[in-house]
Amino acid sequence: MKPCDLCSLDCGNKPFDLVTPEKTLQFCCEGCRGIYEMLHDIKAAPAQTTQNNPNSPERKPT
Numbered sequence: 001m002k003p004c005d006l007c008s009l010d011c012g013n014k015p016f017d018l019v020t021p022e023k024t025l026q027f028c029c030e031g032c033r034g035i036y037e038m039l040h041d042i043k044a045a046p047a048q049t050t051q052n053n054p055n056s057p058e059r060k061p062t
């Protein structure tokens with residue numbers, strides 16, 4: 001069992017994932033995930049869409 005990354009309670013069978021650039025966090029409930037996002041100013045990655053977006057905002061200095 002994976003403990004919630006916020007409150008350390010059991011995540012249960014269906015943890016709430018939060019994918020960050022560094023790692024994937026797991027929470028026991030949507031509330032915990034939301035609070036963690038707020039605390040760390042995290043913007044959740046888009047859910048399993050193609051990562052190679054041709055319109056990705058890449059800044060290229062000229």
Ligand SMILES: [Zn+2]
Nearest residue numbers: 004007028032
């Ligand atoms: Zn929790």
